Amino acid sequence: MRTALITGTNRGIGLEFVRQYVKDGWRVFAACRNPATAEALNHLAAHYPDQITVHPLDVANHQQIEQLSQALSTQTIDLLINNAGVYPPEHGDTFGKRIMPHGTMPLRSIPWHR
């Protein structure tokens, strides 16, 4: 079974990515900031208990990145969708500063990237 790690999965595009990959038969490690309040994601996970596991991850939190890395250290991950992020109205430096950590930190969760 092919496996994806997707960040920011409690709502929006991330949640839809989970829904679509699961429908296509993938196993999904679904990361979000607050699993306890991720109602739609938890509802989906309850319907696909063999395919979805939900993991806490704020992509700007180094400790949580390390914890997820440990939790998935024995897993093979075929695909990372690093969806978590924001698209603020202002661009320039602010946008770059936000996008860069969001774009690189979750990569450390993949054992082969180390």
Ligand SMILES: NC(=O)c1ccc[n+]([C@@H]2O[C@H](COP(=O)([O-])OP(=O)(O)OC[C@H]3O[C@@H](n4cnc5c(N)ncnc54)[C@H](OP(=O)(O)O)[C@@H]3O)[C@@H](O)[C@H]2O)c1
């Ligand atoms: N929709 C568009 O037209 C569009 C266009 C260009 C790029 N994008 C990008 O596509 C991605 C998803 O867009 P969307 O429309 O689905 O946005 P959204 O509805 O605002 O959802 C953003 C998701 O990212 C999560 N998130 C934000 N900061 C996070 C962090 N530090 N750690 C973990 N999760 C975090 C949010 O979690 P919380 O619920 O906890 O806040 C939420 O799940 C974003 O990266 C956005 O920049 C979207």
